Amino acid sequence: MCKIDLITEEEQVGYRLDMLLGEIDSDRSRSFYQKMIERGEVLVNGKSVKCKYKVKLGDRIVVEDTQPIPLEAIAEDIPINIIYEDSDIVVVNKEQGMVVHPAPGNYTGTLVNALLYHCDNLSGINGVIRPGIVHRIDKDTSGILVVAKNDYAHMKLGELFHEHEIEREYYALVEGVLKSDEGVVDKPLGRDPKIRVKMAIVKDGKRAVTHYSVIERYKGFTLVKCKLETGRTHQIRVHMASLGHPLVGDPIYGIKKQKFNLKGQMLHAKSLAFVHPKTEKYVEFNSELPEHFTRILSKLEKKEL
Incomplete structure (x- = not known):
């Protein structure tokens, strides 16, 4: 392959x-x-x-890609931050640098490997390599995601994602100072025709909509809140870059030279809200910004950078 x-x-x-x-x-x-x-x-x-x-x-x-594909993911005793769990779902605050599910080059050490150790059951709809995974966030994006523990919950959550009925908010630190306090980026996304591992704004791509609002402006940077109306691969990263304000530390869509010693883009999945697949009650989950995020924001506030 x-x-x-x-x-x-x-x-x-x-x-x-x-x-x-x-x-x-x-x-x-x-x-x-x-x-x-x-x-x-x-x-x-x-x-x-x-x-x-x-x-x-x-x-x-x-x-x-000549690496053999394992028959199934294995359970590994890896510490993870579970912020909520019941018989149907588990909500995790993923750390930056962790891959969500096994894939070429990362068949161990993923969130799925950790969940298989910490949870008795995960849904089997996505097979033995991606059990329970309804959606994902990038390896170097931190934050909240929900995992299904049974097939019914997986099916119901999948329907909510398909109908854009799950509310997702991200915090992102971007290059430059945004002039507008808020805005909407409605630009279709698809594979970059020249570099297939990248996403790009393409005419015949899938509709992608990102709502953003400014939280704080700093010298040369802006902290923004992004609310996803759709959930395409690299959506926030590509959309903000299209405005001339790429995410700080983004190795693909950002600037090459940066003053921070970062391992990836400054993007955090802050909150997630949806109707619970079993109880049918509205639930909302929030997470604190990770240490690498707050450390840089603190320096920007003190004008140390």
């Missing part, structure tokens, strides 16, 4: 090959790609190269 097949553009020229692959694929690390390059599983213009190869304009980079 081919994981990546792209033609490099001007903005990618000069990158080390392993660094570029690690940035454009948020589900895999740079070290993972280093091993693939060493095994000859990454080809540049049809030839094997070294990790330190500097990308040139128009290079064709092909990554062949």
